[in-house]
Amino acid sequence: xxxxxxxxxxxxxxxxxxxxxxxxxxxxxxxxxxxxxxxxxxxxxxxxxxxxxxxxxxxxxxxxxxxxxxxxxxxxxxxxxxxxxxxxxxxxxxxxxxxxxxxxxxxxxxxxxxxxxxxxxxxxxxxxxxxxxxxxxxxxxxxxxxxxxxxxxxxxxxxxxxxxxxxxxxxxxxxxxxxxxxxxxxxxxxxxxxxxxxxxxxxxxxxxxxxxxxxxxxxxxxxxxxxxxxxxxxxxxxxxxxxxxxxxxxxxxxxxxxxxxxxxxxxxxxxxxxxxxxxxxxxxxxxxxxxxxxxxxxxxxxxxxxxxxxxxxxxxxxxxxxxxxxxxxxxxxxxxxxxxxxxxxxxxxxxxxxxxxxxxxxxxxxxxxxxxxxxxxxxxxxxxxxxxxxxxxxxxxxxxxxxxxxxxxxxxxxxxxxxxxxxxxxxxxxxxxxxxxxxxxxxxxxxxxxxxxxxxxxxxxxxxxxxxxx
Numbered sequence: 001x002x003x004x005x006x007x008x009x010x011x012x013x014x015x016x017x018x019x020x021x022x023x024x025x026x027x028x029x030x031x032x033x034x035x036x037x038x039x040x041x042x043x044x045x046x047x048x049x050x051x052x053x054x055x056x057x058x059x060x061x062x063x064x065x066x067x068x069x070x071x072x073x074x075x076x077x078x079x080x081x082x083x084x085x086x087x088x089x090x091x092x093x094x095x096x097x098x099x100x101x102x103x104x105x106x107x108x109x110x111x112x113x114x115x116x117x118x119x120x121x122x123x124x125x126x127x128x129x130x131x132x133x134x135x136x137x138x139x140x141x142x143x144x145x146x147x148x149x150x151x152x153x154x155x156x157x158x159x160x161x162x163x164x165x166x167x168x169x170x171x172x173x174x175x176x177x178x179x180x181x182x183x184x185x186x187x188x189x190x191x192x193x194x195x196x197x198x199x200x201x202x203x204x205x206x207x208x209x210x211x212x213x214x215x216x217x218x219x220x221x222x223x224x225x226x227x228x229x230x231x232x233x234x235x236x237x238x239x240x241x242x243x244x245x246x247x248x249x250x251x252x253x254x255x256x257x258x259x260x261x262x263x264x265x266x267x268x269x270x271x272x273x274x275x276x277x278x279x280x281x282x283x284x285x286x287x288x289x290x291x292x293x294x295x296x297x298x299x300x301x302x303x304x305x306x307x308x309x310x311x312x313x314x315x316x317x318x319x320x321x322x323x324x325x326x327x328x329x330x331x332x333x334x335x336x337x338x339x340x341x342x343x344x345x346x347x348x349x350x351x352x353x354x355x356x357x358x359x360x361x362x363x364x365x366x367x368x369x370x371x372x373x374x375x376x377x378x379x380x381x382x383x384x385x386x387x388x389x390x391x392x393x394x395x396x397x398x399x400x401x402x403x404x405x406x407x408x409x410x411x412x413x414x415x416x417x418x419x420x421x422x423x424x425x426x427x428x429x430x431x432x433x434x435x436x437x438x439x440x441x442x443x444x445x446x447x448x449x450x451x452x453x454x455x456x457x458x459x460x461x462x463x464x465x466x467x468x469x470x
């Protein structure tokens with residue numbers, strides 16, 4: 001059984017693949033703008049509620065005053081809706097061409113500096129998590145410096161990502177990455193390099209020293225650039241990797257040390273770093289008034305910092321246990337998810353229709369319907385992915401069950417990403433019954449002690465698709 005916080009959980013079945021159910025010849029919607037480009041402060045993306053700008057701060061967290069300033073800025077320049085993405089980036093919605101320049105100036109005026117260039121990501125608690133294998137920040141800084149000096153003028157894919165993962169309770173093993181470095185021991189002197197996908201799915205290349213790791217990442221980036229500006233890890237062949245890594249010898253694909261993965265929301269003891277309150281955003285969004293109120297409450301509780309984090313989360317740092325409990329109660333009244341066992345934590349939903357021009361349905365409404373009609377699916381063993389279109393922004397990897405918007409209703413994707421071919425199609429008026437059918441399937445067939453994921457895996461794709469057809 002796997003946890004739901006972004007893990008690419010899959011259904012593996014011995015059943016033969018059935019013919020797909022009732023698949024009409026429906027054209028996939030065309031994404032708005034450039035599919036392979038990311039919205040930024042300087043180049044926001046058109047959505048259903050105006051322009052959307054995305055950024056990642058250079059410093060991992062905000063002071064209390066910076067959080068207040070960010071909330072006020074989003075309210076002045078946009079529609080007051082702030083999102084935290086699956087990777088922990090910030091998005092501000094409802095902007096216009098006239099307000100974007102002021103937004104950028106206001107963000108800089110708060111002291112928040114947006115990162116630029118190739119994304120080099122580290123865990124949100126890097127350097128302060130007592131369970132991490134090694135502090136990845138020095139290696140990440142070395143990589144950023146080398147990339148800036150070495151890759152000037154070279155064009156690489158705008159969505160290319162590099163993860164430097166020191167482990168810990170909020171590690172990045174579940175995030176997809178083109179290039180991944182994972183600490184092998186506590187001194188941080190040895191790292192495993194792999195490419196493509198999540199840590200579980202990645203192709204392991206070599207075990208390297210810090211200097212070798214930096215050199216190898218630069219060599220990979222140069223290879224990507226040589227192959228063309230859209231090249232990603234999936235475009236690199238095994239032959240390319242053998243040639244590139246032959247100087248390091250064969251990797252033994254070592255077993256990586258792991259801390260017990262945290263289930264997310266709630267109070268966490270960070271040892272000498274104090275107590276942290278982890279909050280999840282309902283459907284990845286928070287209104288500026290709610291963020292401002294949270295910042296005020298956090299300040300009154302003595303918090304020092306608020307950090308955006310992967311899986312649509314906010315981490316409040318610098319608390320003690322008693323004040324963390326008080327802040328948790330206040331955050332719950334503001335609509336934040338504060339409990340690790342909240343069933344809603346196991347739903348990944350994009351902005352949906354009304355907010356995104358590419359979306360075909362209201363993901364928030366379907367999420368509420370899933371909580372009411374299909375609680376059996378939300379036991380934490382799988383992520384229910386609600387995607388308004390095949391882009392799959394809320395959960396880019398594979399998921400056990402996904403409802404993907406189409407012009408005529410919903411496509412049911414089993415064990416795949418939102419862009420995969422659906423196993424069944426559901427009309428606009430049939431989605432609640434489809435959810436109820438999946439719930440009945442699990443309820444009527446689950447063995448004692450079996451998770452929803454294990455039950456669906458055992459039953460197979462054909463039974464899952466059939467259960468959604470009424």
